[in-house]
Amino acid sequence: MAVVNTKKTYRADQVGSLLRSDKIKEARKQRDAGEISQEDLKRIENEEIARIVQKQKDVGLEAVTDGEFRRAWWHFDFLENLVGVEGYWSGGGIQFKEQQTKSRAIKVTGKLDFGNHPFLEDFKFLQKQAGDHTAKFTIPSPSMLHFRGEIDTSVYPDEEEFFNDLAAAYKKGIQTFYDAGCRYLQLDDTAWAYLCSDEQKEQLREKGLDPDYLVHKYLETINNAVSDRPDDLKITMHICRGNFRSTWISSGGYEPVAAEIFGKLNIDGFFLEYDTDRAGGFEPLRHVSREDLTIILGLVTSKHGALEDKEEVKKRISEASRYVPLEQLALSPQCGFASTEEGNLLTEEEQWKKLEHVVNIANEVWS
Template identity: 75%
Template sequence: MTNLHQPPFRADHVGSLLRSGRIKEARLQYEKEEITADELRSIEDEEIIRIVEKQKEAGLQAVTDGEFRRGWWHFDFLEDLDGVEGYNTDSGIQFKNTQTKSRAIKVNGKLGFSDHPMLEDFKFLNNTAGDHTAKMTIPSPSMLHFRGEIDESVYNNNEAFFHDLASTYKQAIQAFYDAGCRYLQLDDTSWAYFCSDEQLDKIRERGHNPEKLKTWYRKMINEAISDRPADMKITMHICRGNFRSTWISSGGYEPVAELLFNGLNIDGFFLEYDSDRAGGFEPLRFVKRKDLQIVLGLITSKSGALEDTEEVKRRIEEASQYVPLNQLNLSPQCGFASTEEGNLLTEEEQWAKLRHVTEIAAAVWK
C-alpha cells in the first residue's frame, strides 16, 4: 500500500473504540467505591495496551487509546478546561428515537488550559504506541459554544468569549505538542448540523444566526490552530451524531463545503459517507488545496456487517472525480463508541471493520 508518511493515513480511523467488558465492570466498581481511582487507572492502562496492539494487528498506522478513560467524546475534555463546569440535567441529548444520559456543561469563569488530565492520558498512549503514530482526539473548540451554557456575567459578548476560547485551544495544542503529539483530531458536530434543515431551525430557536455562527467558528478555529508547529498535523471529523448506532442530523455537505475546504486551515477532514444521509461527493469539487487530505468515511461503525469491497472501491473512484486519489483516504465514518455505551456491534465485528479498512486501502493505494 502506498502509505502517507504523515497523517491522515490511507487507512485511518476516527478514534473511539467499544469499551471492553473489563473497562465497564471497573467503572461500575469505581462508582460504587469498590475500587480506587488508582486501581481503575491501572485497569484502563492494561486495556489500552491491549487495544493498541489490536489496532496494530489490524494494520493501522495511527493508534488511539479508544477514549477508554472517557464517558463522552466531548464533555470529559471540555469539563477540565479552566472556567468550565459539568453538571447533570433533567434530560440528555436527543438522537433519532433515543436519548443520551443526562449531562451538560457551563462556562462560569475565564477560560484557560492548565494541568489538564488528558495530557497524562496522551503521554501514556504515546509511550505505548511504539513506532506507530499516537493520535489524540479532542472536541473542536466550537463544541464548547455549541453545547455549553455561558454565564453572561463572565462573557457578555462573542468577541471576548471566542478570543479566550481560541487562546485556550492554542495553549492546549502547544501542551499536547510538548507531550509528543504530532497528530491531533478535532471532533465537530456543528458543521453537519449547519447542513440539516431540522437542526438549523433548532439553532435559530436557541437565538443564533447560523450564518453568523459559521463565521465566528471559522475565525475562532483558524486562530486556535494558527500557531501549531509545522510538524504537527491537525484534522477535523465532521460528525452527524453517533450514539448507540443512531444519529441526529441529515444533509449533504453543500451548505458548508466551500467554507470548510477553503476557509478552515485544517490538514485533513474526516467526512461521513456511510449512508445516503450524507449526500453525494459533488461538494468535494470545492477542494482546491493540493495539501488538503480528505478521509472518506465509507465504512459504517453503526453495524457489524462488512461493506462490499468492490462497492467501496467504486465509491472511492467516484470521489476521485472531484479530488485526486492521492488526496483521498479511507476510514469508518465515525468512532465505535462516541459515548461509553458504544454502538450496536461486537468487539470482533469492530476489529473486522478496521481490518476491512486497511485491506481495501491496500488494494486501492498500491
C-alpha cells in the same frame, strides 16, 4: 507553485473511539459503587488500553488511539477540564433518533484557559504504548464549547471576548500537547453537520441562533486556535452527524458549508461521513482547492457489524476521485465505535473486522 504536504497521509485511518471492553465497564461500575479505588480503575484502563493499541497494530493501522477508554463522552470529559468550565447533571440528555443520552452538560463559569489538563497524562500513556506507530489523539473542536455549553454572561458579557479566550485556550492546549510529543491531533465537531441540515438549522433559529453567524464565528475561532502551530503537527477534523447507540441526529449533504470548510479552514484533513445517503453525494468535494488537504472518506459504517462490499467501496472511492485526486483521499469508518461509553450496537470482534476491512481495501486502492 504547488504546496507540498510534508505530513504523512494514513490511507487507512480511524476516527478514534473504540468499544469499551467489559473489563472497563465493570471496573467503572465498581469505582462508582465504591468497591474499587480510582487508582484501581486506572490500572485496569492502562491494561485494556495497552491491549487495544496492540490490536490496532495487529489489524494494520499505522496511527493508533487509546479508544477514548478513559472517557464517558467524546466531548464533555475534555471540555469540563478546561479552566473556567464545569460539568453538571442537567436533567435532560441530547436527543438522537429514538434515543437520548444521559443528562450531562457543561457551563462556562469563569475565564477560559488551558491548565493542568488530565488528558495530557492520557496522551503520554498512549504515546508509550504506540512505540514506532503514531499516537493519534482526539479532542472536541473549540466550536463544541459554544455549541453545547451554557455561558455565564456575567463572566462573558461580550461574546467576542468569549471566542477570543476560547481560541487562546485551545492554542495553548495544542502547543502543550505538541510539547508532550503529539504530532497527530484530531478535532471532533458535530456543529458543522448541524449547519448542513435544514431541520437542525431551523431548531437553531428557534433557540435564537443565526446559522450564518455560527459558520463565520466557528471558522474564525478554529483558525485562531490552530494558527502558529508547529509545521510538523498534523491536525484533522471529524465532522460527525451523531453517533449514540448506533443512532444519529442530522442529515444533509456538505454543500451548505463546503466552500467555507474546504476552502478556508486551516487544517490538514477532514473525516467525512459517507456511509449512508444522509450525507448526500461527493459533489461538494469540488470545493477542495488545496493540494495539501486530505479527505478521509467514511465509507465503512461503525453503526453495525456487517462488512461492506469491498468492490462497492472501491467504486465509491473512484467516484470521489472525480472531484478530489486519489492521492488526496483516504479511507476510514464514518465515525468512532463508541462516541459515548455505551458504545454502538456491534461486537468487539466485528469492530476489529471493520478496521481490518478498511486497511485491506486501502492497501488495494493505494498500493
